[in-house]
Amino acid sequence: MKLQVLCVLVFVFGVSCMNRNIFREYLVARQQRLLERHHGDSGSKDPCLNYYCAHEGICVLVDQKDLTPQCNCVSEWKGTHCDDNPCDADPIPCPEKSTCSINGDGSASCCCDEGFTGDQCDVLVDACTVNPCQNGGQCSLDSLGLPECTCVSPFEGTFCDVDCDWPMGSCPTGFTEIPAGSRNCYYTCDTETGWLGAVFECRAKNAQLWEPNTPTELTDVGQFLDGIAGRYWTGASDQTSEGTPTFELGSLGALPLSADSNGVNSDCVAYEPGDELIYRTCHTQRKCVCEIQIPCATQN
Structure with missing residues (x-):
């Protein structure tokens, strides 16, 4: 019994390392064995033959008695037939400056781009961490979290990058x-x-x-x-x-x-x-x- 459990564990944790085609072959062979066991006839019809799975989803038989087909989805797809992606919803579920990803339960979540935070990903984490002010200018954050520079003479400009000894x-x-x-x-x-x-x-x-x-x-x-x-x-x-x-x-x-x-x-x-x-x-x-x-x- 311990050996059987160990084999199951090795298989479960090793699937991610198996070639996808080998995994498909395993599933087809497993389904055929289930069919033979259920009907005693190797020529019985496979329920997965006419069961639609989109976006590389794999049809498997989840019920050994009734031979119920089900799609195992890959990547970000979910749903009965692997054709539902919440990140493709209209309107798009995530604001600007963010990336949509799929949770383990199939729901969508929004991850703010680097440097942004807040419910709408529109708040800078700290724009002065990488000081945009040049030539000794001092960076501070305004009320919106945006950087502003206090320049040292003879420099001017938004980022203190204009030398007033060489006027334009x-x-x-x-x-x-x-x-x-x-x-x-x-x-x-x-x-x-x-x-x-x-x-x-x-x-x-x-x-x-x-x-x-x-x-x-x-x-x-x-x-x-x-x-x-x-x-x-x-x-x-x-x-x-x-x-x-x-x-x-x-x-x-x-x-x-x-x-x-x-x-x-x-x-x-x-x-x-x-x-x-x-x-x-x-x-x-x-x-x-x-x-x-x-x-x-x-x-x-």
Whole structure:
């Protein structure tokens, strides 16, 4: 009896190491033996012959008396016929910045990408752990957990990467000065992302999401955006203080916004055609418009 138990254990723990084809052959032979034992006839029909198992699922007979067929599923598939994957559900069960995986019981779970946490995977663990500030700049986290740099003279810029002893006189490549002579430069993204994705797209360009601080700026930039069409994220958000929008880097106050657009789940502000700033759910898709000021303006 002990020897039989040992053999069973060796088989159970060794299946994962067996070639899949060998395992299939074993299951077919086992089913045939069950059929012969049940009917006393090697020519009896195998219930698995017409039993459908999708995505490489293997049909096995789980009841030695009634010869009940069942699918043993592989990988992330589950269900009676191995054709149910909760990660393929509509809508997708996991937010941006996360990966969907299947639990042992067949349910879906969401794992946040590296560096993110929270129910919606939209909170940075600590963006200052890898200090993005250059040239001696000090990194600190704002109310949203985003990094901001305090620079040491003569350096300026979002990441203290501009040496004001070598001033620039024009917008960086890809940016447009609006209006001419204002020293304010803007860049529009080609793809749509959620609000946090837009933040990082602008950060990658050493810029920040657009902060429309005055009616004049809103009109000037709005006319430019209307000319190329689309809907764009701004840096304004009331994620930390409902009903009191602040900008991503906390510069000037936000322009007045439509109160009737401010729902509990609508925390990020987008620009939509017609010079309109409106609250939207932060995970909806919009393009980004990035803003940067020509560096070292006070020294030129």
